[in-house]
Amino acid sequence: MTNPEPGRPPLGILLVEDSPGDVRLTLEAFRLVNICISLQVVADGLAAMDYLARKSPYTDAFRPDLILLDLNLPKMDGREVLLRIKEDPALKTIPVIILSTSESEVDITNSYQLQANCFITKPVEYDAFESLVQSISDFWLTRVKLPQVAQLA
Helix, strand or coil, rough: CCCCCCCCCEEEEEEECCCHHHHHHHHHHHHHHCCEEEEECCHHHHHHHHHHHCCCCCCCCCCCCEEEEEECCCCCCHHHHHHHHCCCCCCCCCEEEEEECCCCHHHHHHHCCCCCCEEEEEECCCHHHHHHHHHHHHHHHHHCCCCCCCCCC
16 A cells, blocks of 8 residues: 555554553554554553653654544543543544444443544454454545644644
8 A cells, every 4th residue: 555645654543552462463454454654552541641742752752643542441541531632622633443342332322422433343353353454444544534734733
């Protein structure tokens, strides 16, 4: 795959995930399906907010084009992270995909009430996970027009 627009840097994804196994799967799947992204990982909700605010150690952080957010995170729950992102005028236009093992109707409804852009349940099998990442890449990184902001405010 090539960059959607010549001259534009690779699309940036922030993965907020505390499971090392899920991080490894996500990194490998994106490596296979879309080489034109920059994927950064933080392992808890507080680190996600520090990253987005460019607080140390994230002072050189890019503004992500897309956020993949787990719900059950240490230090600050993914629901609180989502709420803070969508309340912040500088961040609220970043699409947030909830990527969770939960299939709870409460979690799904609550995520949309907090203005998640979509809710996806993580598949267990690697092939299904790779297919999911391919779908995310095809839709969110290829077809969708994302806001173009070079750096965080």
